[in-house]
Amino acid sequence: MAKWLYIYGQDLPNAFANSGAVLNLCNALVNHGVDIQLACPESSTNTEEIRAAYELDPSIEILPVLQPNKSLAAVWMLLTCRKHSDADIYITRMPALAVLASLLGKTTVLELHQRIDTARHWSFWRRFLRFISVRRLCFVANSVALSKDIDPVVDQKRFKVCHAPSSARDFQPDTASQHRKYDVGYVGSFMPGKGIEVVHAIACAHPALSFVIYGNPASNPEIAEELRSLANVTLAGFVNQAKISDALQSFRIGLAPYSDKGFGGPNAPFIPIEGLSSLKIVEYMSAGCVVVSSRIPPVEHVVTDGESAVLCDANDMDDWISKIGELASDPVRIQTLSDTARRTFLADYSYDVRARTIKSLVEKL
Incomplete structure (x- = not known):
């Protein structure tokens, strides 16, 4: 062999x-x-x-x-x-x-x-x-x-x-979406283009929803400070691979608000959006979260809008705010979307x- x-x-x-x-x-x-x-x-x-x-x-x-x-x-x-x-x-x-x-x-x-x-x-x-x-x-x-x-x-x-x-790993979710601690979550980088500013805007617009953010705030201290000032936001810090499953299963709706141009930072090369790997999307699917993401080609190759995810216009904040509000108030739709995403993950990702x-x-x- x-x-x-x-x-x-x-x-x-x-x-x-x-x-x-x-x-x-x-x-x-x-x-x-x-x-x-x-x-x-x-x-x-x-x-x-x-x-x-x-x-x-x-x-x-x-x-x-x-x-x-x-x-x-x-x-x-x-x-x-x-x-x-x-x-x-x-x-x-x-x-x-x-x-x-x-x-x-x-x-x-x-x-x-x-x-x-x-x-x-x-x-x-x-x-x-x-x-x-x-x-x-x-x-x-x-x-x-x-x-x-x-x-x-x-x-x-x-x-x-x-x-x-x-x-992504098969996280084998054991927590039904309606029983998770937070309504909305984000796991990932604070670097420009990954969408942390969009998360902040959504959290401001929905004070009744609870948000948790997993990532290193040191890479963007200004937005981190603004997020800390919001009563409905928890900054949970960076989470390593051994604990990522628990982090992903702590929220119902997973945000992936990518820029439609690309991403990069002071110490990282700019990556055009065509090169996006969609890892975050697949991890959300594995963990039984509802994916809410930017409508961009790399994401559309993975999920179907309205069936296994909710897709938003990357440049329309009102679209994000309204769709998050509608989704959060509809537990049946949340369960249907997350179940479909989970099946898609097992079959393909x-x-x-x-x-x-x-x-x-x-x-x-």
């Missing part, structure tokens, strides 16, 4: 949603019979803390690897992995590492959660695509838009590309589905 190695380029544990996505995928691959290791920078916390934070399957070996030079992190990590792991198949979110690994003859899966041309030095690394066998490199894109627009060379050489939507898709793609190389 082929051995797999997931190479993750950031210290663990961390506050980034992609770390949970990576480790949950590893768990799901184990459930599909894959023998997999996890490589991460040796500067990460001890392995016991990583396992506890992400509930990592005990069969997954954690391989700390050398990363002495951030500017050449992909190269250093690859060389260390080749030295200390006998894995046959690599999987990563690092484009440079994927190109180099496949160029050296290793079967490699590159997971894409944003446009590949935003990767550091991609204009250099893409030149090597022409020399890579299509049996050595394949691409898994988190959105339809990404899967159709990776790189011209990918199209010319006909590398295998598949669309595997953002996935669990890590089990994603793992099966990726394993099948590799088997076809």
